Amino acid sequence: MKDDAGMQIPTYDDVIAAHERIRPHIHRTPVLTSTYLDERSGAQLFFKCENFQKAGAFKVRGACNAVFGLSDEMAAKGVATHSSGNHALSLAYAAGRRGIPCHVVMPRTAPEAKKAAVRGYGGEITECEPSTSSREAVFAELQARTGAEFVHPYNDPRVIAGQGTCARELLEQVEGLDAVIAPIGGGGMVSGTCLTLSALAPHVEIYAAEPAQADDACRSLRAGRIIADDAPQTVADGLKVPLKELTWHFVRTHVTDILTASEAEIIDAMKLTWQRMKIVMEPSCAVPLATILKHPDVFAGKRVGVIVTGGNVDLDRLPWMKG
Amino acid sequence: MKDDAGMQIPTYDDVIAAHERIRPHIHRTPVLTSTYLDERSGAQLFFKCENFQKAGAFKVRGACNAVFGLSDEMAAKGVATHSSGNHALSLAYAAGRRGIPCHVVMPRTAPEAKKAAVRGYGGEITECEPSTSSREAVFAELQARTGAEFVHPYNDPRVIAGQGTCARELLEQVEGLDAVIAPIGGGGMVSGTCLTLSALAPHVEIYAAEPAQADDACRSLRAGRIIADDAPQTVADGLKVPLKELTWHFVRTHVTDILTASEAEIIDAMKLTWQRMKIVMEPSCAVPLATILKHPDVFAGKRVGVIVTGGNVDLDRLPWMKG
Numbered sequence: 001m002k003d004d005a006g007m008q009i010p011t012y013d014d015v016i017a018a019h020e021r022i023r024p025h026i027h028r029t030p031v032l033t034s035t036y037l038d039e040r041s042g043a044q045l046f047f048k049c050e051n052f053q054k055a056g057a058f059k060v061r062g063a064c065n066a067v068f069g070l071s072d073e074m075a076a077k078g079v080a081t082h083s084s085g086n087h088a089l090s091l092a093y094a095a096g097r098r099g100i101p102c103h104v105v106m107p108r109t110a111p112e113a114k115k116a117a118v119r120g121y122g123g124e125i126t127e128c129e130p131s132t133s134s135r136e137a138v139f140a141e142l143q144a145r146t147g148a149e150f151v152h153p154y155n156d157p158r159v160i161a162g163q164g165t166c167a168r169e170l171l172e173q174v175e176g177l178d179a180v181i182a183p184i185g186g187g188g189m190v191s192g193t194c195l196t197l198s199a200l201a202p203h204v205e206i207y208a209a210e211p212a213q214a215d216d217a218c219r220s221l222r223a224g225r226i227i228a229d230d231a232p233q234t235v236a237d238g239l240k241v242p243l244k245e246l247t248w249h250f251v252r253t254h255v256t257d258i259l260t261a262s263e264a265e266i267i268d269a270m271k272l273t274w275q276r277m278k279i280v281m282e283p284s285c286a287v288p289l290a291t292i293l294k295h296p297d298v299f300a301g302k303r304v305g306v307i308v309t310g311g312n313v314d315l316d317r318l319p320w321m322k323g
Numbered sequence: 324m325k326d327d328a329g330m331q332i333p334t335y336d337d338v339i340a341a342h343e344r345i346r347p348h349i350h351r352t353p354v355l356t357s358t359y360l361d362e363r364s365g366a367q368l369f370f371k372c373e374n375f376q377k378a379g380a381f382k383v384r385g386a387c388n389a390v391f392g393l394s395d396e397m398a399a400k401g402v403a404t405h406s407s408g409n410h411a412l413s414l415a416y417a418a419g420r421r422g423i424p425c426h427v428v429m430p431r432t433a434p435e436a437k438k439a440a441v442r443g444y445g446g447e448i449t450e451c452e453p454s455t456s457s458r459e460a461v462f463a464e465l466q467a468r469t470g471a472e473f474v475h476p477y478n479d480p481r482v483i484a485g486q487g488t489c490a491r492e493l494l495e496q497v498e499g500l501d502a503v504i505a506p507i508g509g510g511g512m513v514s515g516t517c518l519t520l521s522a523l524a525p526h527v528e529i530y531a532a533e534p535a536q537a538d539d540a541c542r543s544l545r546a547g548r549i550i551a552d553d554a555p556q557t558v559a560d561g562l563k564v565p566l567k568e569l570t571w572h573f574v575r576t577h578v579t580d581i582l583t584a585s586e587a588e589i590i591d592a593m594k595l596t597w598q599r600m601k602i603v604m605e606p607s608c609a610v611p612l613a614t615i616l617k618h619p620d621v622f623a624g625k626r627v628g629v630i631v632t633g634g635n636v637d638l639d640r641l642p643w644m645k646g
Contacts, residue, residue: 030353032375049601051601052355052600052601056601271638274603274638275603275638277375278372278374278375278379278602278603278604278634279601279602279603280597280598280601280602280603281601311601315594315597315598315641315643316643316644318638318641320638320639321639321644
């Protein structure tokens with residue numbers, strides 16, 4: 001489906017096709033509950049644990065859909081992206097499963113651990129200087145040289161359709177949901193969630209959760225247009241990127257509200273889940289719980305699906321450790 | 324069943340009865356797998372995640388069986404134990420579910436966090452001096468005063484029958500196991516595992532895993548008699564206690580072998596599970612994986628059940644953090 005501006009908007013049929021395509025390559029992740037957190041929040045919380053997903057994050061859904069949807073001819077040239085986070089890992093994982101090259105442009109200043117993780121999944125790193133102009137130049141040269149297919153981390157209909165498979169599983173796993181909440185950075189997971197819920201369960205409220213220190217999506221929703229911040233600082237490092245036109249389409253059309261939490265609230269919620277649920281989640285995916293505990297009036301008495309987006313954490317640098 | 328010395332030895336019928344009794348009060352915990360750890364070990368590993376259990380540890384199985392097996396008259400006087408670990412938490416949880424008192428004798432020098440956790444589950448703490456003589460005197464006075472039923476952390480047939488329910492679930496959840504491995508301290512979980520497997524699947528090998536720095540069970544098995552060390556030091560703080568006559572009975576009768584791992588190997592295995600499986604496990608329950616990675620010859624090609632005993636960790640003092 002294309003909108004008036006010619007933008008390729010994925011449909012729920014694309015989600016169904018994506019699910020068939022990626023099923024052999026992903027986990028159907030479990031849904032966990034916590035009596036303690038239900039009591040704390042006054043709601044019934046159902047945690048969809050994408051931290052247990054392949055490559056440790058939901059992004060493998062979208063990446064696999066993009067990679068396995070390519071024709072053999074296109075696939076032979078490989079895929080490429082610029083990311084130093086979970087999308088790079090996920091695309092490398094997906095490309096490895098198909099046996100094709102995955103090129104990742106990363107700043108030479110990125111942590112060695114992140115480079116090692118991408119290489120661990122078979123990704124080939126091309127370094128750039130830590131500036132947008134260098135990244136774009138290096139990426140353009142790489143793409144011209146290899147012909148690799150660019151897979152954007154979120155502003156891509158194949159990626160959004162892939163992320164929509166997560167909410168599809170959640171609806172099969174939990175009956176009678178009143179609301180679903182997911183963290184929002186670029187908006188890929190939120191967009192996929194909107195796509196699926198608007199088709200299957202349009203009465204379910206969709207909330208997005210954002211760090212107060214990187215609240216560009218929240219301000220975008222209030223303003224009615226995309227607001228992009230320059231390099232926001234937050235412990236939730238997966239949520240620093242801005243909305244783009246495709247994710248903005250879903251956010252403005254389907255999201256009930258975007259709630260925010262402070263850095264301290266995010267870190268507290270992260271530690272609480274480790275302590276009480278015994279699961280390792282990233283700072284980014286603690287933001288939904290932080291907002292639920294901050295806004296009990298919004299969620300009390302509701303059955304709420306909480307998308308735990310990933311679990312890739314540097315265990316030597318936990319945000320509650322001093323120094 | 325009583326043995327020649329008049330010791331009350333639980334039978335598999337006791338495990339079945341325990342399971343019926345405790346089912347409303349415990350989780351049927353999930354079994355997780357890891358492609359990465361399978362590749363590392365050369366085995367197929369099935370992690371029975373008791374870190375997701377109520378109160379964060381398998382010990383709630385035995386504690387619930389003891390508490391809910393009491394007559395109303397006995398129950399009214401409450402239960403008592405001395406422990407500063409998961410057994411105290413679990414007994415407090417079980418007593419709270421039945422609405423009866425739980426008395427816990429703890430050294431006044433025990434960490435405040437552990438005291439707070441016991442109180443959080445409704446346990447009443449009576450402090451003693453940090454010596455065995457003080458603990459015994461305070462406990463005797465408490466029991467004389469209250470008439471509370473003593474529930475030993477492991478040398479108790481009710482507790483062992485309760486722990487046996489874990490292996491019973493594991494056999495229902497995973498087909499074709501060749502071996503099961505669990506950490507060994509006092510031997511409660513290993514004894515319950517022996518009890519269930521010897522009845523249901525006597526061909527399955529049973530391994531126990533122990534810190535090399537607290538290897539009294541391993542030396543006991545070699546020597547053919549209980550060897551108890553005085554205050555061994557290990558990061559696996561749940562495994563410092565010695566075997567007692569009831570657990571020794573099961574260990575010497577059914578355990579295939581006891582394997583050990585160094586402190587560094589235990590910490591590496593713990594960190595590896597957090598990184599790769601995204602679950603929070605205690606140092607004590609990383610010992611089985613540490614021994615599996617150390618002894619690939621023992622486990623290669625086998626389907627191995629790994630009992631992850633608990634997830635109660637001080638997140639501010641992780642063993643891989645310096646200082």
